[in-house]
Amino acid sequence: MLLLIALGLYANKKRTSNSLKDFYLAGGGLGPFVLLLTLYATQYSSNTMLIVPAEVVNQGMGMILVLGYMTAIVVLYLTFAPQLFKISKQHDFITPGDWFDKRFKMPSLTLVANLILVIVSVNFLLSQLIARGHIATGITDGQIPYWAGVVFLAFIVIIYETLGGMRAVAWTDVIQGLMLLIGLGGLFFIVVPDVDELTEISNWLIENEPEKIGVPSFDFRMYWASTVLMIGLGGAVYPQVIQRIYAAKTVKVLKQSLGAMVFMPLITVLILFLLGVISIPHFIEVSDASQDTALPQMLQVWGQESLLAFVLMIVVVLGLLAVIMSSADSILLSLSSIISKDILGKSILKNSSDQQLAKTGKMISWVIMFLIVLVALQPKITLWGLIELKMQIMVQIAPLFILGVHSKRVISAGMMAGLIIGFLFSITTFFMGYKTLAGIQSGLIGLLLNVIACFVFSHFFRNKLNAGYED
Amino acid sequence: MKIKKVFPFWVWIVYAALFALSIPWYLPKNVEMNLVMGLPLWLISCILAVFLTACFTIFIINIFWR
Numbered sequence: 001m002l003l004l005i006a007l008g009l010y011a012n013k014k015r016t017s018n019s020l021k022d023f024y025l026a027g028g029g030l031g032p033f034v035l036l037l038t039l040y041a042t043q044y045s046s047n048t049m050l051i052v053p054a055e056v057v058n059q060g061m062g063m064i065l066v067l068g069y070m071t072a073i074v075v076l077y078l079t080f081a082p083q084l085f086k087i088s089k090q091h092d093f094i095t096p097g098d099w100f101d102k103r104f105k106m107p108s109l110t111l112v113a114n115l116i117l118v119i120v121s122v123n124f125l126l127s128q129l130i131a132r133g134h135i136a137t138g139i140t141d142g143q144i145p146y147w148a149g150v151v152f153l154a155f156i157v158i159i160y161e162t163l164g165g166m167r168a169v170a171w172t173d174v175i176q177g178l179m180l181l182i183g184l185g186g187l188f189f190i191v192v193p194d195v196d197e198l199t200e201i202s203n204w205l206i207e208n209e210p211e212k213i214g215v216p217s218f219d220f221r222m223y224w225a226s227t228v229l230m231i232g233l234g235g236a237v238y239p240q241v242i243q244r245i246y247a248a249k250t251v252k253v254l255k256q257s258l259g260a261m262v263f264m265p266l267i268t269v270l271i272l273f274l275l276g277v278i279s280i281p282h283f284i285e286v287s288d289a290s291q292d293t294a295l296p297q298m299l300q301v302w303g304q305e306s307l308l309a310f311v312l313m314i315v316v317v318l319g320l321l322a323v324i325m326s327s328a329d330s331i332l333l334s335l336s337s338i339i340s341k342d343i344l345g346k347s348i349l350k351n352s353s354d355q356q357l358a359k360t361g362k363m364i365s366w367v368i369m370f371l372i373v374l375v376a377l378q379p380k381i382t383l384w385g386l387i388e389l390k391m392q393i394m395v396q397i398a399p400l401f402i403l404g405v406h407s408k409r410v411i412s413a414g415m416m417a418g419l420i421i422g423f424l425f426s427i428t429t430f431f432m433g434y435k436t437l438a439g440i441q442s443g444l445i446g447l448l449l450n451v452i453a454c455f456v457f458s459h460f461f462r463n464k465l466n467a468g469y470e471d
Numbered sequence: 472m473k474i475k476k477v478f479p480f481w482v483w484i485v486y487a488a489l490f491a492l493s494i495p496w497y498l499p500k501n502v503e504m505n506l507v508m509g510l511p512l513w514l515i516s517c518i519l520a521v522f523l524t525a526c527f528t529i530f531i532i533n534i535f536w537r
Contacts, residue, residue: 061510064517068493071521075486075528082477082536102472198509206504215498215513224494255532262528266521277510405474 004160004172004325011164011171023165023358024094024337025247030170035248036257037177038170038330040264042240043073044180045124045327047387049320050131052269054294055384056276057283060205060212064273065224070265072232076398077258079236080405081245085254088246095334096242096397097342103404106412107346109419113400114342116423117239120394121335122372124238127386128328129154129376135320138296150376153321157329158369162362166247169329176322183319184271186312191302192274201278212280222439230441231387234394237401240334295320335368336361392430392443396422396450403454414458422450478535485527493520 015022030038048066055063084099091102096117100110129150136149160168193201205213216224235241248254272295279298296317303313340349340361349357396419403410426446429435434442495513505512 061514064514067518067521068490071524072490075524078478078528078532078536083474087472087474193509195509199506200509202506202509202511213511214504215495215500215502215511217500221494221496225490228490228493251536255536259529259532262525266518266525270518406476 003175004156005163007171007175008160008163008168011160011168014167015165019354020094020337020341020358020361021092022167023361024333024341025243026166026170029249030244030247030253031249032253032256034170034174035244035253036260038173038326039241039244039257039261041173041177041180041323041326042238042244042330043070043235043261044264044268044323045128045131047127047131047327048269049272049323050134050293050295051384051387052272053276053279053298056273057279057294060209060216060280061277062216062220062224063276065227067265067269067273068224068228069231069235070269071262072228073235074258074262074265076232076236076402077241077245080401081254081258082251083405084242084401085245085248085251093246094243095337095342096237096239097338099242099404100400104400104412104415106416109412109416110342111346112416112419113397114338116393116397116419117338118335118343120390120397121239121331121338122368123386123390123393125328125331125335125368125372126376127390128324128331129372130379130386132321132324132328133376133379134293135296135317135324138293138300141300147377150373153325153328154369154373157325157332158365161329161332162365165358166243166333169326169333170247172329173326176326179315179322180319181267183316183322184268186315186319187275188271190305190309190312190316191278191298192271193278198274198277201281204281209280219439223436223441226436226439226441226444230395230444230447231391233398233402233447234391234443237394237397238334239338240330242401243334243337332365332369336365339364339368388435388441388443389430392426392435392441392446393423395443395447396426398447399451399454403451409458409462410454411458411462413461414454414456417457418450418452418454421453422446425449478531482531482535486524489520489524489527493517493524 021027048070052063052066055066087093087102088099091098093099093102097110097114100113101107104110132153133146133149136144137146160172164171202213245254248257275295275298279294282298282301283294299313299316303310340357344360345352345357349360352360399410399418400415403415423446426443429437429442429446436442437445495517498513507515
């Protein structure tokens, strides 16, 4: 923890200016190694780490769908990242809102899109804090209280993030990404079974829990396909990921990092998946299936097997904590950039300098963190519930990037109509309890309505409004 | 603002096919359980489809993205 704060201080000294670009994009000069690990540590949040084993315990082997969506995220970057990177360098983009402004030239659309990004980011940050609380209490069998885990994480992250901005966040991500890889290697070493043991567990499942190992039902396969598409599209346009595309030094760096990222699910998710599989028999007696703490609880059990297992368990826990921090810091940085530059910087702080905006961004980070800690102390929803809610909303932003890059027909009024319709449909269905409709994620149906509305409105308003594209 | 296409259209068709392959649509619900390396065959085939997707991605990044 001290090392992370020291890195924050060092990054603060290494800054070349007090500009927004230096603070939020590390001057736009991240190399391949740092970019890969910062993308990795940012993309693999506590959601993945805790959800995969927990949901395999809950729902069975069909949750291999997580492998699909983590891969889909990288594939879907390719639908817009090459073009967006080039344009971002030409026009010095800092936030996702810079792209919306450049492409659509409609301040109200940028504002609505940014507000949606803020809602999603707050949700994401909240899930990181909840996960941290679960891990602290799960691995210590309740000796460290939930609230202490939440507050401590929040405090460390906010300090190094406000000290060093993107530079500190990217450097700490490198350490955190490496810790995660070492932790997962350790976890693999401790518990992942050989073929004989796996056969034994599978045979046990066939006999006792056949629905967790059998070919998933048609309904589940529909859910699987729509979840991969929805989270793939939503995850590809996270604001913190978009800013990492802007921050790549060259196109070669971006290509190398994405090329390596596409194999990361096969390392990370598969290990977590196998851990979930071998945990199923352990949780068979537990009637309440909300198992966000399945992995921490199993770590505690495995850690008691031998001294080596205990040491490796500590490494794993550090890796888990590291990945939570790296996701939390990235979201917080992105969130403060959107609020300070795109929302306040275009309204009440219109005439402020870059320095003042960066300073305001830091203050906003503290306020956001304080408010989210208050909510995280009383969690009312499981992590999987939070991730589904987040993605149902987030996926509505995807057309702004993908259609924005590829379609000349789409104009700002169409995009605005689509975004509002998709957003309202998704949150309404979610809060009415219809997370899926006919087995399909309702966020994906919202996206379909979003795209249809976008093209219909673009067609009818095309002659009345400036398309913006031809600039 | 001129935006050029980077990947040809057929690339997305291949991705769609790999995506379809990664979900066991082709198996009936009550198919007999075959284990390969201790895991069900349907699961191994899903993992294999994802692996092919990753390899294909490396290929197209290096061939088309200049």
